[in-house]
Structure formats: C-alpha cells, structure tokens
Amino acid sequence: MIELKSPEEIKQMRPAGKFVGDILSQLRETTKVGTNLLEIDEYVHKRIADRQGAESCYVDYAPDFGTGPFRHWICVSVNDAVLHGVPYDYNLKDGDLVSLDLAVSVDGWVGDSAISFVVGKADPEDERIIKTTQEALKAGISQAYSGNRIGDISAAVGAVAHENGYTVNMEFGGHGVGHLMHGDPFVVNDGRAHHGYKLRPGLVIAIEPWFMRGTDEIFQDPKDGWTLRSADGSRGAHTEHTIAITDGDPIILTRRDGFDPALPDNLQK
Structure with missing residues (x-):
C-alpha cells in the first residue's frame, strides 16, 4: 500500500535522513586505502548506539531476497559487489571501488541513502560509472514533482544509463520509505515516461540508480547469502x-554536506 505523509510527518522524517547523510559524509572522508570493512561496520554501530531513538534497519532484517537475517549495520559493496554487500575482514586496496548503503530509523522514521567512491587512484572507467549513477539520480529527482508519474523518474534514470552505454537491471531499484525501509511504490531504474503511479505531495521514496560496467546480470554470493555481484566480474x-x-520542489531528506553531484542545481544548498 502506498502511504502519503503529512507535512508534519515529513518534518519528523528529517532527523533520520540527516543522521544517515551525516554518517555517509563522514565515512566518505575517513574511508581510505587500508580501511577494514569491519571498521566501517563498527563505526556505524557506534553511531547508532550513541544516537537516542536510532535503530538499525539492517540488523536481523530477513527478506526473501536474502539468506537468513542480515547481521551488520551497513552494506559495504566492493568492486564487483554491487548491492547488499556484507562487511567482512578485508582491508581496502588502492583503486577499490566502494559502495556504502545505509538505512537507519530514528524515532520510528527511516532514512535510506547510498554513495560510491574509489579509494586511492581511480580507474577512469570507475569514475565514469560512479558519475553516471550520480547523473541518473539527478535526472530522476528532476522528475520528482507532483503531477508527474513514477515512470517519468524511471525513464529519466534509465535514459542516463543508456546514454552512457550501460544496461539496467530491473530486479532491484527504488522504493517507498516511511516507518519501514522498503515500501510501495517500487521505482525501477528504467521505464516508460507518463506511466505508473501519479506523484502526489506526501509521497516519500528512495531513488537509487545502480549500474555495472559490463552487464545487467547479477548473482548472489553463496559464501554469505546476501552480497549481489555482477555476473561477469x-x-x-x-x-x-x-x-x-x-x-x-522535492525535499532531499538524506542531504549531505557540501556540493552534491547527484542533486539538480536548484536543490543544492
């Protein structure tokens, strides 16, 4: 069921969004060559434990697309891991592409956001795909206005991917956000403009473009039962x-400090 929030409820969602945005901003600054993935997980654990009213959306989360409950505080996906990455004992190496995906509930409301970046010296093709996800999110947000439709967001996201030579996986995408991390509507990363649910004031959604350099096919890592990896590596x-x-204008609930390349110019601070 699609839920519409009142202006007061959207105001109540701001602390969760800010908390998630702040954590990701800090991790972006502190994650370097040599950082261990478990250190990232423990940092998020401590931040949540120290924040009154905060609860992890990941710990003990057990949807049908995972194998058993998730046991960590943040998803950390490295290189060919693209979604739902399980933190493990690994020190980041020069040139690793890291994606951090974080959802936290604060006082009963959820904020959900993700970033990707390279530690150390970046391969230009890694920089290009990161930039493409940012541009795709910007394009999707530019369509996130009352009166438009979900398909307008999806088509805008997909168009940026195709323009840059990437194909789009349709299994996982954006979603409604509220008291729960994953709700209706599903926001696929490609679609038909002028189709789908009509956008209305009070709708809160996560838009999350994710693409892979060589394929749109994924598989679930059998070692942890969660991490999704590209089929071709x-x-x-x-x-x-x-x-x-x-x-x-749409409200960016998970806004991060400073200039954000994933936001339209009119929504920058």
Whole structure:
C-alpha cells in the first residue's frame, strides 16, 4: 500500500535522513586505502548506539531476497559487489571501488541513502560509472514533482544509463520509505515516461540508480547469502537519496554536506 505523509510527518522524517547523510559524509572522508570493512561496520554501530531513538534497519532484517537475517549495520559493496554487500575482514586496496548503503530509523522514521567512491587512484572507467549513477539520480529527482508519474523518474534514470552505454537491471531499484525501509511504490531504474503511479505531495521514496560496467546480470554470493555481484566480474556503482514529493520542489531528506553531484542545481544548498 502506498502511504502519503503529512507535512508534519515529513518534518519528523528529517532527523533520520540527516543522521544517515551525516554518517555517509563522514565515512566518505575517513574511508581510505587500508580501511577494514569491519571498521566501517563498527563505526556505524557506534553511531547508532550513541544516537537516542536510532535503530538499525539492517540488523536481523530477513527478506526473501536474502539468506537468513542480515547481521551488520551497513552494506559495504566492493568492486564487483554491487548491492547488499556484507562487511567482512578485508582491508581496502588502492583503486577499490566502494559502495556504502545505509538505512537507519530514528524515532520510528527511516532514512535510506547510498554513495560510491574509489579509494586511492581511480580507474577512469570507475569514475565514469560512479558519475553516471550520480547523473541518473539527478535526472530522476528532476522528475520528482507532483503531477508527474513514477515512470517519468524511471525513464529519466534509465535514459542516463543508456546514454552512457550501460544496461539496467530491473530486479532491484527504488522504493517507498516511511516507518519501514522498503515500501510501495517500487521505482525501477528504467521505464516508460507518463506511466505508473501519479506523484502526489506526501509521497516519500528512495531513488537509487545502480549500474555495472559490463552487464545487467547479477548473482548472489553463496559464501554469505546476501552480497549481489555482477555476473561477469565487472565493477558497479550505486547512488541513492530519500526524497519527499511536495507541492513545490522535492525535499532531499538524506542531504549531505557540501556540493552534491547527484542533486539538480536548484536543490543544492
């Protein structure tokens, strides 16, 4: 069921979005060559434990697309891992492409966001796919206005992928956000403009473009039962924001400090 939030409820969602945005901003600054993935997980654990009213959306999460409950505080996907990456004992190496995906509930409301970046010296093709996810998110947000349709967002995201030579996996994408991390509507990363659910003030969704350099096929890593990897071993990237539809410009609930290449110019701070 699709739920519409009141202006007061959207206001109540802001602390969760800010908390998630702040954590990802800090991790972007501190994650370097040599950082261990378990250190990232423990940092998020401590931040959540220290924040009154905060709860992890991941720990003990057990949907049908995973194998058993998830046991960590953040998803960390490296190189050919593109979604749902399980943190493990691994020190990041020069040139690794890292995607961090974080969802936290604060006082009962969820914020969900993701970033991708390279530690150390970046391969230009890694930089290009990261930039493409950012541009795709920007394009999707540019369509996130009352009166448009979900298909307008999906078509805008997909168009950026195709323009840059990438194919699009349709199994996982954006979604409604509220008291739960994953709700209706599903926001696929490609689609037909002018089709689908009509956007209305009060709709809160996560838009999350994710693409892979050489394929749109994925498989679930049998070692942990969660991590989704590209079928051909190529690298992927993932960028996400939680936004609220209003009578005017969308509200970026998971806004991060400074200039954000995933936001339209009119929504920069």
